[in-house]
Amino acid sequence: RKEVEQDPGPFNVPEGATVAFNCTYSNSASQSFFWYRQDCRKEPKLLMSVYSSGNEDGRFTAQLNRASQYISLLIRDSKLSDSATYLCVVNIRTNAGKSTFGDGTTLTVKP
């Protein structure tokens, strides 16, 4: 079983739709969680950190469920520019500095 698992998709949604991605992690000692977006053949860009209390940044909401060991990303009012691959990232307390990236979920927003 992979340490971090994501549904690869692709998710194809119309503009204006709400879409949610989940990411599960296997190690209960996981400490820090992030969402990144990566455009085709580009570097990943930090989208948001995920806090225990959840956090929101404009149309994006991230949540953490430690009991079920998953994080989620909700995108409201999808834009064409949201089309990208979304990566979840997990840091484990006992293996500091080694970030484990999920393989990503591909989102395509269509007009």
Place this chain on the structure above:
Amino acid sequence: EAGVTQSPTHLIKTRGQQVTLRCSPISGHTSVYWYQQALGLGLQFLLWYDEGEERNRGNFPPRFSGRQFPNYSSELNVNALELEDSALYLCASSRPNSYEQYFGPGTRLTVT
């Protein structure tokens, strides 16, 4: 604020050669991370440097090595290149005591 920079942008090498990739972190960042991303695949953690020391290493053979300089810039060295080393090599940096990583544009290495 300047972002993470990497050089070169592209590189073509033949099997058995050696290569050195370079990374300059964002000003004020003390940690540098190296990742390998083969075409169509996910990011694989290679190395983490912090304050000049190697702090953690991924599941890669010893021919992948690197160092961090006093100015926090870093080099990744790959010896005895193999065809499967062809990939995008990404460098990221972070502030002290933070795991929020900011990536450079990468070096695309092709081994023929």
